[in-house]
Amino acid sequence: MANERLRAAMAAGGWTYNAFAGKVEVDPKSVERWVNLGRTPRRATAMLAAETLGEDVHALWPSLRQARPARAVSPELVALYDQRADIPVSTFVDMLTQAREQIDVLVYAAVFLHEAYPRLNELLKERVAEGCAVRIAVGDADSPNVQQRGDEEKFGHGIQSRCRLALMHYRPLIGVPGIEVRTHPTTLYNSIYRADDQALVNAHVWGVNAYSAPVWHLRRNGEGGMFDTYANSFGAVWATATPVREK
Missing domain, CATH: 1.10.260.40 (lambda repressor-like DNA-binding domains)
Structure with a gap:
C-alpha cells in the first residue's frame, strides 16, 4: 500500500x-x-x-x-534492593575502597556512613593518596529544597540538622589535596554513591525517608547507559554547588 x-x-x-x-x-x-x-x-x-x-x-x-521491546534486565544492573536499610554499610565501604580514579557522593546528609563507619574520612584520604579524586556534595541546610524535603518527610528541621552534621563530618577533609567538598541547593531526586565504574543509586520517594527507599547497584557497561545518566546528573549538580572553604 x-x-x-x-x-x-x-x-x-x-x-x-x-x-x-x-x-x-x-x-x-x-x-x-x-x-x-x-x-x-x-x-x-x-x-x-x-x-x-x-x-x-x-x-x-x-x-x-509501537513501543520498543523492553529488556527484562539492564546489563548495567548488578543488584536491586527494596530499601537502603537492607544494604550493609560494608557494601558502600567495599565499593569505595576499590576505587582507583573517582569517588563521587551526592546526598543531602547520609550521616549513616560516618555513624556506621567512623574511618570514612581516613578511607577517603587513603584513596586520594593512591591517586583517586574525591568529590562530596551535601545539602545546603538553608536551601528551600532541603526545607521542603523535611516537610514532605514529616522530618521537620531534622533534615536541615543532618545536613549540618554531615558537613561537620566532612569538614576535616577540607583542604586535603584531591578532595573537594561542596554544598548544593538542588531538589535531590536520587542520592548517588559512585566509585569508578560502579554506583549505588538511592531513589527518593515522596514522603519516604531515604533509608526506606529503593537502591540500585549499577556497573557501567559502555557509553550512554544508566550509569552515565546518573554520572552526568552528578556533574550537573556539582556545577551548581558551592565549595566549602577552610575556616
Whole structure:
C-alpha cells in the first residue's frame, strides 16, 4: 500500500526522490519504496525525514508508534534492593575502597556512613593518596529544597540538622589535596554513591525517608547507559554547588 501522506508531503515541498534521498542520506530506491510500497525506514532515518518535511513522524509512519521491546534486565544492573536499610554499610565501604580514579557522593546528609563507619574520612584520604579524586556534595541546610524535603518527610528541621552534621563530618577533609567538598541547593531526586565504574543509586520517594527507599547497584557497561545518566546528573549538580572553604 502506497504512503500517500508521504507522497503529498514530498510534493508540497517540491522534493524529488533523488533530492530527498540525498538529504536523508539513503538510496533513492529506498525513498521510492517508502512512497510506493509503504515501507517504513529505520527510526533515526524516519525522524530525519519527518523533520526535513516538517511533518510528524508518526503521521508519516504510524507503525513507529509501537513501543520498543523492553529488556527484562539492564546489563548495567548488578543488584536491586527494596530499601537502603537492607544494604550493609560494608557494601558502600567495599565499593569505595576499590576505587582507583573517582569517588563521587551526592546526598543531602547520609550521616549513616560516618555513624556506621567512623574511618570514612581516613578511607577517603587513603584513596586520594593512591591517586583517586574525591568529590562530596551535601545539602545546603538553608536551601528551600532541603526545607521542603523535611516537610514532605514529616522530618521537620531534622533534615536541615543532618545536613549540618554531615558537613561537620566532612569538614576535616577540607583542604586535603584531591578532595573537594561542596554544598548544593538542588531538589535531590536520587542520592548517588559512585566509585569508578560502579554506583549505588538511592531513589527518593515522596514522603519516604531515604533509608526506606529503593537502591540500585549499577556497573557501567559502555557509553550512554544508566550509569552515565546518573554520572552526568552528578556533574550537573556539582556545577551548581558551592565549595566549602577552610575556616
